[in-house]
Amino acid sequence: MTVRRRRRKGGEPWYDDAAGRLVRPYTISNGRTRPTAHFDLLTMVMATGRRPVSCQGPDYAQVLGLCGGPVSVAEIAAHIRLPAVVTKVLLADLVDCGAITARAPAAVSAGPASRTDRALLEAVLNGLRKRL
Numbered sequence: 001m002t003v004r005r006r007r008r009k010g011g012e013p014w015y016d017d018a019a020g021r022l023v024r025p026y027t028i029s030n031g032r033t034r035p036t037a038h039f040d041l042l043t044m045v046m047a048t049g050r051r052p053v054s055c056q057g058p059d060y061a062q063v064l065g066l067c068g069g070p071v072s073v074a075e076i077a078a079h080i081r082l083p084a085v086v087t088k089v090l091l092a093d094l095v096d097c098g099a100i101t102a103r104a105p106a107a108v109s110a111g112p113a114s115r116t117d118r119a120l121l122e123a124v125l126n127g128l129r130k131r132l
Contacts, residue, residue: 035091059090063090
């Protein structure tokens, strides 16, 4: 069986058609599993326009390319096809060198609009019971 390896345009990482990415995620984050900043999957990040001096490489460039407008950590992880923890390490590095900013998701207010409508939930439950 022959293993086909290829390099995509734009310097994307090596892939094996059967196995996927050939570089393990922990090597991308230099073995680090904890970011220096706190990120939720819904944290919004955006590029500042500053060119990072210390954070260079194809993975950082790919992440910066996705941060042209506000984008969530979960979206970035999905686009670069890396685990969320590795994505958070890369993002923390970019925050530390001033290339991106991060904003935590807005807390849900305890106002009337955020309260659960009990009558609606009971109607849904009753409808589900009728179908069974």
